[in-house]
Amino acid sequence: MAIRLPVSNACPSGIANPQRQQRGHASTTSTAGAVAAVAAPPSTFAPQTTRLSAPSTIAVNTRHAAPVAPVFAPARRNGDKTTLASMWREIQGEGDWAGLVEPLHPLLRAEIVRYGELVAATYKAFDLDAGSKRYLNCKYGKARMLQEVGMAGAGYAVTRYIYAAPDVSLPGVAGAACPSRWVGYVAVASDDTARRLGRRDIVVSFRGTVTGSEWVANMMSSLAPARFDPADPRSDVKVESGFLSLYTSEDGAGRFTCGSCRNQLLSEVTRLVKQYKHEDVSITLAGHSMGSSLALLLGYDLAELGLNRDGRGNHVPITVYSFAGPRVGNMGFKNRCDELGVKVLRMVNVNDPITKLPGIFLNEKSRVLGGRLELPWSCACYTHIGVELALDFFKARDPACVHDLEAYLGFLKCLKGTKVKKQGAELAGKARKFDLRQSFDAAWRWQMTAIQVSDLVQSLGI
Numbered sequence: 001m002a003i004r005l006p007v008s009n010a011c012p013s014g015i016a017n018p019q020r021q022q023r024g025h026a027s028t029t030s031t032a033g034a035v036a037a038v039a040a041p042p043s044t045f046a047p048q049t050t051r052l053s054a055p056s057t058i059a060v061n062t063r064h065a066a067p068v069a070p071v072f073a074p075a076r077r078n079g080d081k082t083t084l085a086s087m088w089r090e091i092q093g094e095g096d097w098a099g100l101v102e103p104l105h106p107l108l109r110a111e112i113v114r115y116g117e118l119v120a121a122t123y124k125a126f127d128l129d130a131g132s133k134r135y136l137n138c139k140y141g142k143a144r145m146l147q148e149v150g151m152a153g154a155g156y157a158v159t160r161y162i163y164a165a166p167d168v169s170l171p172g173v174a175g176a177a178c179p180s181r182w183v184g185y186v187a188v189a190s191d192d193t194a195r196r197l198g199r200r201d202i203v204v205s206f207r208g209t210v211t212g213s214e215w216v217a218n219m220m221s222s223l224a225p226a227r228f229d230p231a232d233p234r235s236d237v238k239v240e241s242g243f244l245s246l247y248t249s250e251d252g253a254g255r256f257t258c259g260s261c262r263n264q265l266l267s268e269v270t271r272l273v274k275q276y277k278h279e280d281v282s283i284t285l286a287g288h289s290m291g292s293s294l295a296l297l298l299g300y301d302l303a304e305l306g307l308n309r310d311g312r313g314n315h316v317p318i319t320v321y322s323f324a325g326p327r328v329g330n331m332g333f334k335n336r337c338d339e340l341g342v343k344v345l346r347m348v349n350v351n352d353p354i355t356k357l358p359g360i361f362l363n364e365k366s367r368v369l370g371g372r373l374e375l376p377w378s379c380a381c382y383t384h385i386g387v388e389l390a391l392d393f394f395k396a397r398d399p400a401c402v403h404d405l406e407a408y409l410g411f412l413k414c415l416k417g418t419k420v421k422k423q424g425a426e427l428a429g430k431a432r433k434f435d436l437r438q439s440f441d442a443a444w445r446w447q448m449t450a451i452q453v454s455d456l457v458q459s460l461g462i
Helices: 031-039 106-124 142-148 191-197 212-219 241-248 261-275 290-304 331-340 376-380 399-403 405-415 425-438 443-460
Strands: 002-006 048-053 057-061 156-164 181-189 200-206 223-225 238-240 281-288 318-323 343-349 387-392
Touching: 106 181, 106 200, 106 281, 106 318, 106 343, 106 405, 142 156, 142 181, 156 200, 156 261, 181 191, 181 261, 181 290, 191 200, 200 261, 200 290, 212 241, 212 290, 223 241, 238 241, 238 331, 241 261, 241 290, 261 281, 261 290, 281 290, 290 318, 290 331, 290 343, 343 405, 387 405
Parallel strands: 048 387, 200 281, 281 318, 318 343, 343 387
Antiparallel strands: 002 057, 048 057, 156 181, 181 200, 223 238
16 A cells, blocks of 8 residues: 655755765574574575655555563653654564654664665775775774774774675686675674663674676576575575575685675674673664675574574564665565564665666566466565665766665755765775776666576476
């Protein structure tokens, strides 16, 4: 059911030159099973919609989907103003954001922007200087990274950097393994920030696609079983094979780390949950483009293995903030994420083609005929997950802005009355030059479609 409401403070459609970024409930599984899953990576690898348009509308599709005293006492309401600490569970999606997106609640909007800026830090810290020893990795050490990118007051301490390398072959580079590259970081809220938020927040931020091997991985649109839990592989839960490869592939010769992206993440998040086991804890996963896919895979992985439990046995909420994210898996994946209570809020520009991939033709809209008959190829259809907050912006002089993270954040800030400012011109220029060397023409969409048709033929046994 679509509901349209006027937006009195909507931003003009012409956003001023934002910096361009690269494209880019819990399980009852035993602890032994979870440890085994971390140690041994897998052998294989009718969303809600809220629309904020620059002209004037919001469209929303609505889905119906004695606690222990917290260490950080929730703040109380001050008159008519509700503090973040008093309603953090709702902001993190406990009620599927019901009543918070129609209209967009100022606290939720502020949190979306805040997590988006933590993701933007990955681009600002990413080294695009081909002559640097840290080329395609982070320019700074963990202790000063946020400070160096202008976020000293973020209130988080970076605890670990995350690296990933897809198991793919680059065109024209036969037999060469793809080295691990820095894709993001894990951070934890400081004491002061934890008091303000009402809980100890563990954040994982992921950047989008930059390197050639990551572009190749993004093109691998065939579905593959996730099989994260060795005790219950769930062959019906399938995800895009390229994202899965990036998440699970090992790189024993990595310069800065070894082990898969998956093992790095599970071990660090589990360590932090255990460290703060006597506090109220939240796990927030945020990413842009490809990074949102990694965030969603991690959220599902943690929940499937039952690693989101605190020292009191309570469920630790997992929330994914997805910016310009593509589809990740099939209906089995979506249903399982819903069962496990993984909450996903997707920020989507309706003019952004990346958010419509993979699954240009085989998607959630082509699974059922007439709302009743499930079609034979439904198992090969990609499906979006969670609640969608749809934005609507486009700039004719800079079409690439439709996928730009800063443009996403600028539009959301503009709705609040702030101006979008151009910043980081030097970095943006380097990113554009690098992106030109990695991108390909419009034919890639048809290539992905051909791959999906091939998968459909195989699934039907034709």
